[in-house]
Amino acid sequence: MARDENSTPKGRYLYSVVPAEAVDKLELDVAGIDGAEVHPLVCGALAAIVSDVEPRELRPERRNLAAHSAVMRTLMDQTHLLPVAFGIVAGSEREVRELLADHEAEMVEQLEGVKDRVEMGIRGVLRVEDIFQYFVEKLPELRRMRDEVYAGGEPSREEKIELGQAFAEYLQEFQDEWADAAVEHLRSIGRIRVNEPRSEEEALNLAVLVPRGEMEAFTRAVEELAPTFDEHIELNVTGPWPPYNFVDLRIRSGEEEAEEAR
Amino acid sequence: MIAPPIVIGTPLMWIFRTVHRAAMDELKNERRNIRARLSELYRDLERGEITEEQFDEKERKLLDQLDELER
Numbered sequence: 142m143a144r145d146e147n148s149t150p151k152g153r154y155l156y157s158v159v160p161a162e163a164v165d166k167l168e169l170d171v172a173g174i175d176g177a178e179v180h181p182l183v184c185g186a187l188a189a190i191v192s193d194v195e196p197r198e199l200r201p202e203r204r205n206l207a208a209h210s211a212v213m214r215t216l217m218d219q220t221h222l223l224p225v226a227f228g229i230v231a232g233s234e235r236e237v238r239e240l241l242a243d244h245e246a247e248m249v250e251q252l253e254g255v256k257d258r259v260e261m262g263i264r265g266v267l268r269v270e271d272i273f274q275y276f277v278e279k280l281p282e283l284r285r286m287r288d289e290v291y292a293g294g295e296p297s298r299e300e301k302i303e304l305g306q307a308f309a310e311y312l313q314e315f316q317d318e319w320a321d322a323a324v325e326h327l328r329s330i331g332r333i334r335v336n337e338p339r340s341e342e343e344a345l346n347l348a349v350l351v352p353r354g355e356m357e358a359f360t361r362a363v364e365e366l367a368p369t370f371d372e373h374i375e376l377n378v379t380g381p382w383p384p385y386n387f388v389d390l391r392i393r394s395g396e397e398e399a400e401e402a403r
Numbered sequence: 404m405i406a407p408p409i410v411i412g413t414p415l416m417w418i419f420r421t422v423h424r425a426a427m428d429e430l431k432n433e434r435r436n437i438r439a440r441l442s443e444l445y446r447d448l449e450r451g452e453i454t455e456e457q458f459d460e461k462e463r464k465l466l467d468q469l470d471e472l473e474r
Contacts, residue, residue: 200469201437201438201441201442201466202441202462202466203445203458206441206442206445207445210445210446226439227438227441227442228442377452379450379451
């Protein structure tokens with residue numbers, strides 16, 4: 142998109158923050174939000190990766206999410222970076238620079254923490270037909286409870302809720318155990334972030350910050366880990382990803398700030 | 404169930420002064436939540452954890468919810 146005086150939007154969409162020294166070698170041959178050109182804004186030791194947009198709240202639909210993600214992928218092949226959450230629009234270029242200047246020390250430190258490292262995801266999925274049935278067979282206590290509740294025909298609503306709660310608690314215990322085992326096994330590789338499983342089928346959800354030179358060690362460790370789990374748990378490894386789980390830039394928009402100040 | 408947005412360590416509190424000034428209301432949190440869920444949904448698609456069809460269906464539902472709130 143041409144950046145001519147009259148038509149250039151004033152807002153800047155923010156994708157990421159990278160070290161200023163990476164800018165000279167960056168190839169930003171990727172379309173940003175609305176197909177706009179993606180460019181760096183350098184300030185001190187940092188550079189923000191931005192594109193011009195009309196200041197507005199961006200709709201989190203696929204087209205926009207994909208553009209955000211594509212820019213991040215292009216960057217991560219070339220430098221270490223701080224990923225910024227989707228949807229952050231600054232009112233002007235000056236605002237972006239002020240933002241970098243105000244937080245230079247913290248951002249430099251966070252960048253240092255992810256330098257030469259990539260995020261790998263590990264997700265364990267329970268491949269069984271019926272999760273409840275699976276736990277009933279695994280746990281005599283749960284089976285006894287189920288049998289009692291169903292002994293006199295259709296159980297009451299309260300009984301069902303109680304049984305459901307017991308199941309949820311057992312599930313949680315197992316998920317905690319699986320996570321602990323994985324962390325124990327992988328802790329020598331790099332920092333680990335344990336995420337809450339997002340469904341009953343999900344046994345495990347971890348992110349590991351792997352030093353680029355340790356990828357083989359990581360792969361080996363996962364291969365050793367897999368057979369220590371229940372045979373019904375399938376381990377899926379994904380990545381490398383930008384360090385979403387190891388950097389947290391919380392950027393608040395003006396309206397939110399105004400709201401909190403009220 | 405979808406997890407809340409990821410928060411790690413001590414968050415940097417960045418403050419942006421402008422952007423646009425939309426109406427403020429208590430629905431803000433819910434809107435923020437839906438937006439975060441859409442971001443996660445796309446990440447799941449990228450990671451091959453959900454199919455295109457699953458993405459489309461969930462995206463439509465979440466965007467509908469968002470539109471509903473913005474009305």
